[in-house]
Amino acid sequence: MTSARRAAAEAWAFRARVEQEAALRFDRLAAVVAGFDAGSPVPAMMRRAADDERRHTDLCARLAASLGSPVRLEPVELPAIAPQSLDERRAALYEIVAACCITETESMATLTTLLAGESDPEVREVLHAISKDEVVHSRMGWAHLSRESTSAEVAFLGALVPGMLSGTIDEALLGPPPVDEDAEGLLQLGVLPHAKKREVFLGTLEQVVFPGLERFGVSPEPARQWLATAVGLR
Amino acid sequence: MLFKKLFQVLVLGGAVVGASAGCSQANAQDKGKKPAADAGATSAPSGGGVKGW
Numbered sequence: 296m297t298s299a300r301r302a303a304a305e306a307w308a309f310r311a312r313v314e315q316e317a318a319l320r321f322d323r324l325a326a327v328v329a330g331f332d333a334g335s336p337v338p339a340m341m342r343r344a345a346d347d348e349r350r351h352t353d354l355c356a357r358l359a360a361s362l363g364s365p366v367r368l369e370p371v372e373l374p375a376i377a378p379q380s381l382d383e384r385r386a387a388l389y390e391i392v393a394a395c396c397i398t399e400t401e402s403m404a405t406l407t408t409l410l411a412g413e414s415d416p417e418v419r420e421v422l423h424a425i426s427k428d429e430v431v432h433s434r435m436g437w438a439h440l441s442r443e444s445t446s447a448e449v450a451f452l453g454a455l456v457p458g459m460l461s462g463t464i465d466e467a468l469l470g471p472p473p474v475d476e477d478a479e480g481l482l483q484l485g486v487l488p489h490a491k492k493r494e495v496f497l498g499t500l501e502q503v504v505f506p507g508l509e510r511f512g513v514s515p516e517p518a519r520q521w522l523a524t525a526v527g528l529r
Numbered sequence: 530m531l532f533k534k535l536f537q538v539l540v541l542g543g544a545v546v547g548a549s550a551g552c553s554q555a556n557a558q559d560k561g562k563k564p565a566a567d568a569g570a571t572s573a574p575s576g577g578g579v580k581g582w
Contacts, residue, residue, distance in 0.1 A: 313580055320579070334550045376577040389576060398581035400539055405582045407531060430538065437543025455576050462578025495531075502532035507540035 299480025304364030306486045311355035311366045317432075318348035319373045320394055327387045328439065335442060337391075340435040347428040354421045361417070362484065376462065378455065385451065388443050392452060392513075393459040395436020397504055401463070403429050404499040405492070409485055418485040437507060444511040453514035457521035460500075468493055469525060497526070 325341035332338075356366040376393060377386035406426040414422065443449050468489070478488035487495060500522065505515035 310582055313582070317579075336546060336550045340546075374577070376579065378576040390579075393576075394579040398579040400535065402582040403539060404531065404535055407535070411531075430542075433539045434543035434546055437540050438547030441544040441547035458576035459578040462576075463580060464578075465580075498532055499535065503535045503540065506536060510540065511544075 297477065297480060298475055299477040299484060299486075300362055301364075302476075303481060303484035303486045304359050304362035307355050307359035307362060308364045308366045311352050311359055311368065312371075314348045314351040314355055315368055316371060316373060317394065318345045318352065319371070320390070321345040321348060321432075323373065324387055324391060324394075327383060328391075331384050332442065335439070337435050337439045337442070340431060340438070344428070344432050344435065347432070351425050351428070354424060358418065358421055358485070376459075378458070384447065388439070388447075388449065389452065389455060389459075391436050391439045392456075392508075393463070395433055396440060396507060397456075397459055397500075398463055399429055399433035399436060400504055400507075401496060401499050403433050404495050404503070405487060408487060408491065408495050409482070412482050414485055415483050418483070422485055437511075440508075440511045440513070444513075449512050450514065452508075454517050456508065456513070456515065456518040460518060460521060461525075464496070464525070468496060497522075 321341040322345040325338040325345070328335055328341070329338040352368065356368065359366050375386075377389040381389060403426065406422055406429060409422055410419070410426060440449065472489035476488055478491075481488050500518075505518065508515045508518075
């Protein structure tokens with residue numbers, strides 16, 4: 296097996312697990328948001344998103360297997376990510392911003408970049424199928440933050456965004472690129488090479504996520520400072 | 530160009546979706562302050578993040 300194929304198989308297997316967790320998260324958050332914002336379109340979007348994520352889990356797992364890395368998906372328990380000091384409504388906002396405004400927005404940037412390049416037909420089909428759903432998954436986070444910003448205090452999130460980022464960023468992303476990376480081979484198999492992944496990830500934070508947070512009353516300054524330190528340390 | 534478009538489609542598009550239904554209810558003091566559904570489950574004191582692609 297080539298190094299690109301092996302790396303891509305692992306990446307798709309990892310994505311299958313990420314999608315499996317996302318399905319559980321969206322099912323849970325849909326019920327929580329419906330409990331305090333009955334008029335919100337977000338819970339229905341989240342229930343549909345959970346179904347999407349279950350479909351994505353299968354797509355990613357099948358691709359991982361076809362690349363040589365069969366995935367055994369065990370039942371998982373979703374870890375709590377919001378600080379324990381937050382009440383239910385604030386904890387839901389925290390988790391939605393982390394999962395949708397940051398992670399799903401980053402996923403969309405990755406997918407869009409991958410779709411702009413050349414990839415194998417089977418991979419491209421999967422990327423297309425997933426990207427049309429991920430647009431909605433990111434939007435539902437911004438929709439919820441937007442609604443909460445008009446009726447509740449959301450500024451508390453500013454100081455907490457660094458914690459979200461530290462749990463999202465893969466340590467390797469901020470380190471040096473792997474020495475034997477086959478950038479072209481990775482792109483064909485639906486994986487961004489290290490340098491491109493870093494460029495897209497940081498660009499999305501600076502030009503999409505941070506301005507978005509600021510627009511709805513969440514200061515991105517603590518996150519900017521955290522990021523500068525994290526990037527500068529490498 | 531990619532980022533500008535993503536901002537418009539995701540952030541601004543999301544705000545439009547959020548505003549398309551009635552306004553969210555204000556969080557009445559104390560009344561709505563239930564502990565989080567997963568309170569007590571393991572989480573970092575300062576919170577964590579969600580892994581993605």
